[in-house]
Amino acid sequence: MKNTSKSESNTPKPSSVNRRDFLKTSSLGLAFLGSSAAAPLARAQNIAGSVAGGRAKNIIFLVSDGMSAGAFSLADQFKLWKEERHTHWGMLYQQGRGRFGIMDTASRNNRVTDSAAASSAWGCGHRVDNGRINMGPNGEAYKPILAVARDAGKATGLVTTATVTHATPAGFAANVDARGDQRTIMEQYLERDYDLLMGGGFRFVRERGGNPSLVPKIEAGGYEYVRTRKELLESERKDPRLIGLFSGPHLPFEVDRLHGDGNLHETVPSLAEMSEVALRRLSSNPNGFLLQIEGARVDHAAHRNDTGGLLFDQLAFDDAVGVALKFAEERDDTLVIVTTDHGNASPGMSNGVELGNPNFLAMDRIRGSFDALTRRLDKEQSAAEVVRHIDTVFGTEISEEHAEHIVRHMRGEFEPAYSRHSPLTATLAKVMANYHDFGWIGNQHTAEYVYLNAIGPGSERVKPFTKNYEMFGLMVAAAGMERWV
Ligand SMILES: [Zn+2]
Structure with a gap:
């Protein structure tokens, strides 16, 4: 029918x-x-x-x-x-x-x-x-x-x-x-x-x-x-x-x-x-x-x-x-x-989340979604600018070394080993996992x-x-x- x-x-x-x-x-x-x-x-x-x-x-x-x-x-x-x-x-x-x-x-x-x-x-x-x-x-x-x-x-x-x-x-x-x-x-x-x-x-x-x-x-x-x-x-x-x-x-x-x-x-x-x-x-x-x-x-x-x-x-x-x-x-x-x-x-908490762990607590400072952040990003930006945007939206100051991963991804200089890790959001998530102790296996x-x-x-x-x-x-x-x- x-x-x-x-x-x-x-x-x-x-x-x-x-x-x-x-x-x-x-x-x-x-x-x-x-x-x-x-x-x-x-x-x-x-x-x-x-x-x-x-x-x-x-x-x-x-x-x-x-x-x-x-x-x-x-x-x-x-x-x-x-x-x-x-x-x-x-x-x-x-x-x-x-x-x-x-x-x-x-x-x-x-x-x-x-x-x-x-x-x-x-x-x-x-x-x-x-x-x-x-x-x-x-x-x-x-x-x-x-x-x-x-x-x-x-x-x-x-x-x-x-x-x-x-x-x-x-x-x-x-x-x-x-x-x-x-x-x-x-x-x-x-x-x-x-x-x-x-x-x-x-x-x-x-x-x-x-x-x-x-x-x-x-x-x-x-x-x-x-x-x-x-x-x-x-x-x-x-x-x-x-x-x-x-x-x-x-x-x-x-x-x-x-x-x-x-x-x-x-x-x-x-x-x-x-x-x-x-x-x-x-x-x-x-x-x-x-x-x-x-x-x-x-x-x-x-x-x-x-x-x-x-x-x-x-x-x-x-x-x-x-x-x-x-x-x-x-x-x-x-x-x-x-x-x-x-x-x-x-997803899951990982990397040894001790009680009172400042990484876990850093999630409390998040003030926007990934959408709110990616609207601010473009591939012409320097690592220092990316650091500033992430600090504004996520309330965490990441290192310029970590920000370089995001810059390289935006410029197309990144090849994922796993296809489900190919979006920019996957690289963002991996970078932020260093600060939040929270990671993901894919995106589906x-x-x-x-x-x-x-x-x-x-x-x-x-x-x-x-x-x-x-x-x-x-x-x-x-x-x-x-x-x-
Ligand atoms: Zn769905």
């Missing part, structure tokens, strides 16, 4: 394989890491007010996109140093709350997935080919979980720091053969009547390339439509219908939002702020809600080997995790899932198994080893939405 942006009425029911997988997942019942861990975990679960076997009225699915284990450890240990506490996500481990395991993230055609296939696996219960959104190999359009939740009477939402039509949010909501078709994805969101969309991506709404503006459709759909942080935070409406697009492309890296030019922290909301509004608005629906929250730019920082970009976006994601956990802890009807879709470039997604945590009703279905497509059945069963699949 060919996908069409007109309607999802042609979306077929999932195959029997999917139903089997779903039943398999839901019948597993209590799954613990090991018998010795079971008792304290169960107790902790009860303390959190999450009764095993209960029904999840609400589901919050949080994704730190492209988060290798090293990114999780970096953010957690940075938080420990700076505030003497774990990240919110780290505290789930420290306190043994909820269930946790690892997840296999492969796609249908590759051990190394992209975000489109990874989010589709969660979103429809099938592994699809990289680049596709909820589309099978023969044109099958699998009904995505946001449509399932909508049909079950729940409010539905997507919150991200990428364009709201990017692969990860789309994987819960759309059907397209090519993830890049973001205009069609936005049209599908509106036609499918989802309630709440927040992130970047105004460029896919405005009049462009012969396509008319979608703003009249947004207004006809009864949405409140906001474009700035102020409009978002000052809104007094309480219903779920909200579209907030705070940038043409992706939202800025968190480190640039906080410190960059143009007072972005005043015009662009943080992921935690968007999440807070989303939870307040969606929870006004008496039948509950399904919300995906994505920290998208962790992945983009990893592609660039940008340590500051990675650290501050991971911390911003964790603030959103804190918002979600706080919401869930005040009630007993909300399943919170925290994970990533795949690793990226497997990885096949590593990733962290998976869940807390609240339905979380008892999380197995120690989960395959990404099993999350669909887990969520459907947790919320009792089988009838609408």
Whole structure:
């Protein structure tokens, strides 16, 4: 079946394989890491007010996109140093709350997935080919979980720091053969009547390339439509219908939002702020809600080997995790899932990071992303000028000898031994590793198994080893939405 942006009425029911997988997942019942861990975990679960076997009225699915284990450890240990506490996500481990395991993230055609296939696996219960959104190999359009939740009477939402039509949010909501078709994805969101969309991506709404503006459709759909942080935070409406697009492309890296030019922290909301509004608005629906929250730019920082970009976006994601956990802890009807879709470039702290190590602490002085730095660089500059720019953006004075590596790379006098080390950002990262004790193995997604945590009703279905497509059945069963699949 060919996908069409007109309607999802042609979306077929999932195959029997999917139903089997779903039943398999839901019948597993209590799954613990090991018998010795079971008792304290169960107790902790009860303390959190999450009764095993209960029904999840609400589901919050949080994704730190492209988060290798090293990114999780970096953010957690940075938080420990700076505030003497774990990240919110780290505290789930420290306190043994909820269930946790690892997840296999492969796609249908590759051990190394992209975000489109990874989010589709969660979103429809099938592994699809990289680049596709909820589309099978023969044109099958699998009904995505946001449509399932909508049909079950729940409010539905997507919150991200990428364009709201990017692969990860789309994987819960759309059907397209090519993830890049973001205009069609936005049209599908509106036609499918989802309630709440927040992130970047105004460029896919405005009049462009012969396509008319979608703003009249947004207004006809009864949405409140906001474009700035102020409009978002000052809104007094309480219903779920909200579209907030705070940038043409992706939202800025968190480190640039906080410190960059143009007072972005005043015009662009943080992921935690968007999440807070989303939870307040969606929870006004008496039948509950399904919300995906994505920290998208962790992945983009990893592609660039940008340590500051990675650290501050991971911390911003964790603030959103804190918002979600706080919401869930005040009630007993909300399943919170925290994970990533795949690793990226497997970074890690290395070189003997002693306690109080000044290299590690130097990350606290970073005031811009690699993008903010490379905008300042050009190949005519001397090593001394490069030293000055790096000091301005990263807060660290590197040696002229190290700066020479960057100058030579910009002038084309550099040949990488490994092709994934060929961009200028890879050389920048290697130079900065001398000062931050943090390095990278490449600049692409990885096949590593990733962290998976869940807390609240339905979380008892999380197995120690989960395959990404099993999350669909887990969520459907947790919320009792089988009838609408
Ligand atoms: Zn990526």
